[in-house]
Amino acid sequence: MIEVKNVSYVYSAGTPFEVKALDDVSFTIGEGEFIGLIGHTGSGKSTLVNIISGIVKPTSGQVLIDNIDITNQKSVTRALKGKIGLVFQYPEYQLFEETVYKDIAFGPKNIGVPDSEIDDRVKEALKTVGLSEDILNKSPFELSGGQKRRVAIAGILSMKPKILILDEPTAGLDPGGRDEILGRIKELHSDYSITVILVSHSMEDVAKICEKVIVMSQGKILKYSYLDEVFKDSEELRENGLSVPEITTIMQKLKSLGLDVRDDIFRIEDAKEEILKILKGGEDQ
Amino acid sequence: MMDITIGQFFPGDSIIHRMDPRTKILFTMLYMIVIFLVNNFAGFAVIFLFILAVIVSSRVPVKYYFKGLKTILILMLFTALFNLFLTPGNTIYTLPYLGWTISDSGIRFAAFMLFRLTFLLIGTSALTFTTSPVVLTDGLEYLMRPFSKIGVPAHEIAMMMTIALRFIPTFAEETDRIKKAQSARGADFESGSILKRAKAMVPILVPLFVGAFRRADDLAIAMEARCYRGGEGRTSLKQLSFSYADIYGLASAAIILTAVIICNIYSHF
Numbered sequence: 001m002i003e004v005k006n007v008s009y010v011y012s013a014g015t016p017f018e019v020k021a022l023d024d025v026s027f028t029i030g031e032g033e034f035i036g037l038i039g040h041t042g043s044g045k046s047t048l049v050n051i052i053s054g055i056v057k058p059t060s061g062q063v064l065i066d067n068i069d070i071t072n073q074k075s076v077t078r079a080l081k082g083k084i085g086l087v088f089q090y091p092e093y094q095l096f097e098e099t100v101y102k103d104i105a106f107g108p109k110n111i112g113v114p115d116s117e118i119d120d121r122v123k124e125a126l127k128t129v130g131l132s133e134d135i136l137n138k139s140p141f142e143l144s145g146g147q148k149r150r151v152a153i154a155g156i157l158s159m160k161p162k163i164l165i166l167d168e169p170t171a172g173l174d175p176g177g178r179d180e181i182l183g184r185i186k187e188l189h190s191d192y193s194i195t196v197i198l199v200s201h202s203m204e205d206v207a208k209i210c211e212k213v214i215v216m217s218q219g220k221i222l223k224y225s226y227l228d229e230v231f232k233d234s235e236e237l238r239e240n241g242l243s244v245p246e247i248t249t250i251m252q253k254l255k256s257l258g259l260d261v262r263d264d265i266f267r268i269e270d271a272k273e274e275i276l277k278i279l280k281g282g283e284d285q
Numbered sequence: 286m287m288d289i290t291i292g293q294f295f296p297g298d299s300i301i302h303r304m305d306p307r308t309k310i311l312f313t314m315l316y317m318i319v320i321f322l323v324n325n326f327a328g329f330a331v332i333f334l335f336i337l338a339v340i341v342s343s344r345v346p347v348k349y350y351f352k353g354l355k356t357i358l359i360l361m362l363f364t365a366l367f368n369l370f371l372t373p374g375n376t377i378y379t380l381p382y383l384g385w386t387i388s389d390s391g392i393r394f395a396a397f398m399l400f401r402l403t404f405l406l407i408g409t410s411a412l413t414f415t416t417s418p419v420v421l422t423d424g425l426e427y428l429m430r431p432f433s434k435i436g437v438p439a440h441e442i443a444m445m446m447t448i449a450l451r452f453i454p455t456f457a458e459e460t461d462r463i464k465k466a467q468s469a470r471g472a473d474f475e476s477g478s479i480l481k482r483a484k485a486m487v488p489i490l491v492p493l494f495v496g497a498f499r500r501a502d503d504l505a506i507a508m509e510a511r512c513y514r515g516g517e518g519r520t521s522l523k524q525l526s527f528s529y530a531d532i533y534g535l536a537s538a539a540i541i542l543t544a545v546i547i548c549n550i551y552s553h554f
């Protein structure tokens with residue numbers, strides 16, 4: 001369980017360039033939940049996930065992971081390493097080893113996974129991100145952008161974190177690759193019942209795979225609820241520089257044009273059913 | 286986050302901010318020469334009063350000047366200690382066991398050295414705190430222009446400096462980011478032997494250099510795409526011009542130079 005209590009964060013505190021990135025944020029994420037974290041650019045998403053994973057200490061407030069205060073001592077964060085996996089925004093810039101294999105093995109080695117197990121973990125992680133094994137002996141610097149991204153994500157997955165946090169993992173990937181990676185993450189989530197926090201700008205992606213959504217605006221939590229709750233109030237989201245999934249917009253338009261459809265739909269399949277139902281209902285009359 | 290107070294610019298509208306960069310650069314050079322000319326406490330008192338006036342009128346909070354000092358504290362202490370023990374003169378005190386001696390002129394020189402480094406850093410900080418990097422290099426380019434006759438590539442040097450200055454914060458940020466990313470992968474930079482810690486830098490340095498080369502490439506292409514071809518016939522968007530502020534600057538330069546010379550001649554303290 002992740003408990004965030006009154007967390008604030010200020011960048012460049014005490015200089016003329018002070019920025020309050022997080023302002024008294026509190027919320028709880030239960031074990032095994034799949035949370036989408038959305039918000040316009042600069043709303044504090046990356047800052048928040050850095051704090052939750054214990055890499056950045058909050059200016060004030062507490063973060064408890066399974067009742068351990070990670071904002072407190074150094075030794076605690078060390079024990080947490082491996083438990084929380086954070087995939088940074090543009091993680092491909094963290095690759096450094098001679099080969100892809102070594103790079104993916106870097107994390108597990110650091111957290112003390114025995115050598116005999118590392119090989120399996122590297123291969124499993126590689127499979128999860130949809131890369132083939134002949135890439136393992138290449139240098140990470142001769143891969144394409146998308147391949148680098150996948151290798152970087154595999155470098156985190158190989159640590160088998162219980163809480164997986166991804167900061168815009170699919171920004172800049174092709175739609176096919178995006179769906180593929182998100183699908184694999186969803187599988188990981190259901191197979192190993194890990195907790196996942198997905199930071200994203202894409203409402204479509206969030207609607208497709210998350211259960212609950214946290215909406216951030218200017219360093220505060222605007223909303224934290226189930227998908228339908230959040231997407232219902234499309235006006236408020238728009239005011240905060242966000243949108244609802246296109247399909248929700250369509251349903252809302254249909255309704256405003258007088259069609260008797262539900263407007264809290266955010267998946268294409270549900271929309272299809274709803275529209276078919278209306279059409280069939282029309283024939284019956 | 287890395288501490289990069291030295292060389293940071295604090296936007297503002299004080300009289301020092303408004304001075305022409307050329308005045309400020311020449312003034313700072315003169316100031317540096319003067320600091321090393323001073324050989325008595327009275328002269329340092331003059332410089333102290335002057336620098337106090339600069340700090341106050343720059344309207345940059347005093348603590349930033351001190352923050353800069355903190356970063357060279359070790360250097361200052363070492364220099365002072367060397368001067369303290371290694372200057373020959375009338376021995377005042379001998380350290381027990383070690384047998385190192387402190388002489389009267391040792392104390393004097395150590396104090397001078399401390400004053401010089403402090404004033405030097407505060408003075409140059411006053412320049413960089415109140416002058417944006419772009420304006421600063423504009424000023425430098427202008428001042429170097431006479432030398433281009435003898436083959437000094439004034440514009441190119443200025444451009445290189447602008448770019449270097451521009452990228453210092455970027456690299457500091459990048460280092461910070463990579464460090465965080467690697468520590469998310471369990472990398473440990475803080476414990477272990479020196480050798481182990483040096484090795485732990487590899488995961489930071491490799492991506493940093495790769496990134497630097499990529500950036501340099503991108504920048505070169507971006508500049509060429511906008512038809513940059515060096516200094517020949519280039520005009521600048523913001524023309525430098527002298528103002529009243531510069532006259533004050535000039536006047537105070539003349540005053541402290543005279544005051545320091547007088548002190549050097551007449552003061553024996």
Ligand SMILES: Nc1ncnc2c1ncn2[C@@H]1O[C@H](COP(=O)(O)OP(=O)(O)OP(=O)(O)O)[C@@H](O)[C@H]1O
Pocket residue numbers: 011012019020021039040041042043044045046047048089458
């Ligand atoms: N290293 C930094 N130094 C100073 N300010 C920063 C730094 N990083 C972020 N900020 C500021 O903190 C605020 C929150 O930034 P953050 O990166 O958390 O936003 P974000 O929601 O992740 O945005 P994006 O969607 O663009 O990734 C922004 O106003 C940003 O300008």
Ligand SMILES: [Mg+2]
Pocket residue numbers: 045046047089167
């Ligand atoms: Mg971000």
